[in-house]
Amino acid sequence: MSRIYKAAPLPFQGQKRFFVESYKKALIEMNQTKEIKIIVDLFGGSGLLSHTAKQVLPECQVIYNDFDNYHQRIKNIPKTNLLLEDLRELAKDEPQDKRISDAVKARLEDRIRAEEQKVGYIDYITISGSLLFSGNYANSFEELAKQRFYNTVRKSNYEPADGYLEGLDILRQDYRVLYERYKNIEGVVFIIDPPYLSTDVSTYSNYWKLADYLDVLGTLKGSSFVYFTSNKSQIVELLDWFNINYNMDSPFTGAKRVERRNVVNNQGGYTDIMMYKR
Numbered sequence: 078m079s080r081i082y083k084a085a086p087l088p089f090q091g092q093k094r095f096f097v098e099s100y101k102k103a104l105i106e107m108n109q110t111k112e113i114k115i116i117v118d119l120f121g122g123s124g125l126l127s128h129t130a131k132q133v134l135p136e137c138q139v140i141y142n143d144f145d146n147y148h149q150r151i152k153n154i155p156k157t158n159l160l161l162e163d164l165r166e167l168a169k170d171e172p173q174d175k176r177i178s179d180a181v182k183a184r185l186e187d188r189i190r191a192e193e194q195k196v197g198y199i200d201y202i203t204i205s206g207s208l209l210f211s212g213n214y215a216n217s218f219e220e221l222a223k224q225r226f227y228n229t230v231r232k233s234n235y236e237p238a239d240g241y242l243e244g245l246d247i248l249r250q251d252y253r254v255l256y257e258r259y260k261n262i263e264g265v266v267f268i269i270d271p272p273y274l275s276t277d278v279s280t281y282s283n284y285w286k287l288a289d290y291l292d293v294l295g296t297l298k299g300s301s302f303v304y305f306t307s308n309k310s311q312i313v314e315l316l317d318w319f320n321i322n323y324n325m326d327s328p329f330t331g332a333k334r335v336e337r338r339n340v341v342n343n344q345g346g347y348t349d350i351m352m353y354k355r
């Protein structure tokens with residue numbers, strides 16, 4: 078039996094690791110009448126929700142929209158491990174978790190540049206997790222090199238994750254194209270986890286404006302869905318308000334809601350929300 082992942086095998090900002098258990102329960106509940114045939118993960122990200130769906134409902138077709146080419150990062154884990162081994166060695170005399178000296182930073186950069194020339198593929202997001210201040214990410218050599226380096230180089234290699242994407246149909250399309258293709262098919266459930274409006278979007282290719290965020294609501298109308306948002310976006314409150322004051326239909330009417338509080342620091346935090354409806 079293949080391994081069940083509780084978190085994405087490689088770093089991915091915005092992965093729904095803390096929702097995996099509630100999400101599993103929601104899928105099982107939605108499939109009580111065994112009517113789900115296809116699960117379309119419109120904003121696949123790390124693929125964690127696609128992976129989980131395939132484990133919970135193995136008889137369903139699961140479509141993972143890999144907009145960020147995460148599967149390439151998974152495929153290249155052995156190369157990433159080799160590079161990290163060298164970076165670990167180069168940084169070994171630098172104090173743990175502290176800023177890396179300019180001299181050692183220059184040597185690390187030389188090694189990364191050589192990798193780019195020789196191997197051609199570098200998983201910059203994973204490398205960022207080992208060299209940059211917590212939560213900072215780079216997508217290219219230039220973005221990486223202009224930041225300060227910290228000795229947070231991972232101590233052990235990443236495990237190969239060959240089974241993680243097993244059984245998934247992987248494609249890469251704008252979510253609207255995919256939605257149009259599947260919206261009228263029987264037994265489809267859409268997994269809808271768009272980039273957060275007010276989150277740090279530095280690791281995503283595009284920046285999302287309010288209009289982009291509202292456009293996504295179009296995919297909820299008349300669909301079976303599992304939708305993720307946070308109280309930071311206030312989207313659920315906004316639709317409730319229109320519903321109460323203007324009697325406007327809300328796609329969330331009749332949906333079930335699960336919340337998870339995130340404490341960021343002692344100043345407070347925010348609440349992640351999962352809404353689902355069959």
Ligand SMILES: C[S@@+](CC[C@H](N)C(=O)[O-])C[C@H]1O[C@@H](n2cnc3c(N)ncnc32)[C@H](O)[C@@H]1O
Binds near residue numbers: 119281282
């Ligand atoms: C919040 S993340 C999804 C996280 C995912 N559920 C997970 O658990 O890893 C949103 C994703 O939507 C992707 N995205 C951005 N614009 C998109 C578009 N037009 N169509 C499809 N996906 C898009 C982003 O690149 C990002 O991977």
